[in-house]
Amino acid sequence: MKIALLGANGQLGQDLLGALRLHDVHPLTRSDFDVTHHTEAREKLLDLRPDVVLNTTAYHRVDDCETHADIAYAVNALAVLNLIHVANELDAVLVHISTDYVFDGKLRQPYTERSEPFPLSVYGNSKLAGEILVRTMAKKYLLIRTCGLYGIAGSQGKGGNFVQTMLAKAKRGEAIRVVDDQVVTPTYTVDLADQIAQILSTGQSGLFHVTNEGSCTWYEFARAIFEVSGIEADLSPSSSDNYKTPAIRPKYSVLENARLKELKLNRMRHWRDALAAYLQ
Numbered sequence: 576m577k578i579a580l581l582g583a584n585g586q587l588g589q590d591l592l593g594a595l596r597l598h599d600v601h602p603l604t605r606s607d608f609d610v611t612h613h614t615e616a617r618e619k620l621l622d623l624r625p626d627v628v629l630n631t632t633a634y635h636r637v638d639d640c641e642t643h644a645d646i647a648y649a650v651n652a653l654a655v656l657n658l659i660h661v662a663n664e665l666d667a668v669l670v671h672i673s674t675d676y677v678f679d680g681k682l683r684q685p686y687t688e689r690s691e692p693f694p695l696s697v698y699g700n701s702k703l704a705g706e707i708l709v710r711t712m713a714k715k716y717l718l719i720r721t722c723g724l725y726g727i728a729g730s731q732g733k734g735g736n737f738v739q740t741m742l743a744k745a746k747r748g749e750a751i752r753v754v755d756d757q758v759v760t761p762t763y764t765v766d767l768a769d770q771i772a773q774i775l776s777t778g779q780s781g782l783f784h785v786t787n788e789g790s791c792t793w794y795e796f797a798r799a800i801f802e803v804s805g806i807e808a809d810l811s812p813s814s815s816d817n818y819k820t821p822a823i824r825p826k827y828s829v830l831e832n833a834r835l836k837e838l839k840l841n842r843m844r845h846w847r848d849a850l851a852a853y854l855q
Contacts, residue, residue, distance in 0.1 A: 576598045576599065576626045576627055576775070577598070577599045577601070577623075577624070577625045577626045577627070578595055578598050578599065578600045578601065578625055578626065578627040578628075578629055579601050579603055579620055579623055579625035579627070579628050579629065580592065580595070580600055580601065580602050580603060580629050580631070581603050581610065581628070581629065581630045581631060581632050581658075582603075582604070582630070582631035582632040582633075583602030583603055583604055583631075584602075584604045584728075585631055585632075585728065586724065586725070586726035586727070586728035586736065586764050587631045587672065587724060587726060587764045587767060587768060588602070588631045588728075589726070589727070589728040589764075590726055590727070590728070590764045590765045590767070590768035591629065591631070591768045591771065591772070593765075593768065594765075594768035594769045594771065594772040595768075595772050595775075601623055601625065603619070607619065610630075610632050610650060610654035610657070610658070611649045611650060611653070611654050613653075613654070613657040616654070616657060616658070616661070617657065617660075617661050620658075620661045620665070621661065621664070621665070624665060625665070625667055626667055626668065627667055627668045627669075627670060627775065628658055628661065628662045628665075628667050628668070628669050628670070629670040629771075630655065630658055630669065630670065630671050630672065631672050632650065632654070633650060633651055633672065633674075633702070634646050634647050634649075634650035634651055634698075634701070635674075635698065637676070637696060637698045637820075637822045637824075638820050638821045638822045640696065640697040640698040640701065640822065641696065641697050641698075641821040641822050642821065644697045644701070647697050647698060647701040648701045648704065650701075651698075651701035651702050651704065651705045652701055652704035652705045652708060655671060655705040655708055655709065656708050656712070658671075659708060659709060659712050659713045659716075662713060662714070662715070662716075663712075663713065663714045666714070666715070667715065668715040668716065668717060668775075668780070669709060669713045669715065669716045669717070670716070670717045670718075670719065670771065670775070671705065671706075671709050671716065671717070671718050671719070672719050672721065673702050673703075673705065673706050673718060673719065673720045673721075674698075674699070674702050674720060674721065674722070675720065675721070675722035675723075675759070675786075675825065675828035675829075675830055676694060676695075676696060676698055676699035676702060676824075676825065676828070677692040677693075677694050677699050677702055677703045677706065677720070678690065678692055678693065678694070678699075678825055678828065679693040679694070679695050679825055680695075680757075680824075680825025680826040680827040680828055681693075681825075681826075681827070682827065683827050684829075685790075685829045685830060685831035686784070686829065686830050686831060687784065687830075687831045687833040688720075688781075688782045688783065688784055688833055688834050689833075692706075695822075695823040695824070695825060696822040696823055696824075697822065698822060699825075706718060706782075710782070715780060716780060716781070717771075717774060717775065717779070717780055717781070717783070718781065718782045718783070719767075719771060719774075719783055719785050720782070720783070720784050720785070720830055721762050721767055721784075721785050721786050721830070722759055722760050722761075722762055722786045722828050722829070722830055723737070723759045723760060723761040723762050723786070723796075723828070724736070724762055724764055724767070725737055725738050725739075725761060725762075725763060725764065725853065726763065726764030726765065726853075727764075727765075727853070728764075737761070737793070737796070737797075738800055738850070738853065738854070741753075741797050741800050741801070741808075742800065742804065742806070744808075745801060745806050745807075745808040745809075745810075748809070749809070750809045750811075751797065751808055751809060751810045751811070752810075752811055752812075752813040752817075753793050753794040753796075753797045753810065753811075753812065753813060754792065754793050754794060754812075754813055754814065754815045754818065755792045755793070755794035755795070755812035755813065755814070756792065756814055756815050756826060757792060757793055757815055757824055757825070757826055757827075757828070758790050758791070758792055758826065758827045758828065758829055759790065759791065759792070759793065759796070759828045759829065760786040760787055760788070760789060760790050760791075760828070760829050760830065760846055761787065761791070761796050761846045761849075761850065762785075762786045762787045762843075762846070762849070763787060763846075763849035763850070763852065763853050765849075765852070765853070766787055766842075766843055766844060766849050767785055767786075767843075769842065770785050770835070770840075770841075770842055770843055771785065773840060773842065774835075774840065777838075777840065779838065779840070781834070782834070783832070783834050783835060784830040784831060784832050784833065784834070784835070785830075785832060785835065785843065786829075786830050786832065786843065786846075787843050787844060787845060787846040787849045788832075788843055788844065788845045788846065789845045789846050789847065790829040790846075791846065792812075794810075794812040794813070796846075796850075797810055798810060799847060799850060800850065800854070803847075803850060803851050803854050804854055
């Protein structure tokens with residue numbers, strides 16, 4: 576397959592380059608074109624004529640989205656609409672990455688692909704808007720929801736990922752306080768990229784939840800980082816009430832890989848095993 580990989584220099588994008596190495600992958604970054612510049616993006620993709628448009632771009636600075644809603648919707652919805660039009664014109668598959676933030680976290684049991692979204696933030700709403708556009712307008716699509724990403728490349732928009740941040744704080748001898756009331760599934764981008772590549776190879780379409788298995792609070796994840804690394808850290812649990820952020824975070828963001836399991840395609844390992852592999 577000929578694949579246009581948008582956001583190829585991001586932490587997921589870089590791992591997708593490895594996972595899709597048997598295909599004809601064309602890595603595209605913001606230096607090639609800005610997805611919010613619709614004409615330029617369209618011309619570039621029409622010239623390339625890929626079989627798959629794989630979009631990992633997003634405006635995911637969750638708190639900044641509250642004060643920059645225009646940017647959030649421009650990247651997470653309007654740019655996606657443009658990509659849908661281009662993919663439809665090319666008869667290409669659009670692969671789009673979404674987030675656990677489309678849920679409000681009140682269910683307190685893993686969300687499946689059949690669960691009803693109800694976002695709490697501008698970020699979550701903008702990502703859901705993009706999802707709705709994909710599901711209602713794209714002729715061929717693969718929509719991937721995931722959670723708590725970390726990878727070797729780090730998250731460029733956030734200045735490193737959670738694991739790197741924890742290790743850096745411990746190295747500086749800082750007192751580390753991490754919330755113990757937000758339940759997530761940390762997901763290693765290597766595993767996510769391999770799973771996306773597998774789904775693409777089967778020709779399956781529609782919505783998939785793809786995260787590592789199991790769940791933990793951010794505090795439990797931080798504790799595991801130090802345990803696996805063999806590092807002594809001044810770590811203690813805290814409440815999200817102690818951190819007044821502009822955006823409301825869901826208290827429970829665990830996604831169930833229900834469709835992957837139904838189709839016997841699930842290869843996502845437990846988050847602890849994924850973390851150990853990352854740290855090695």
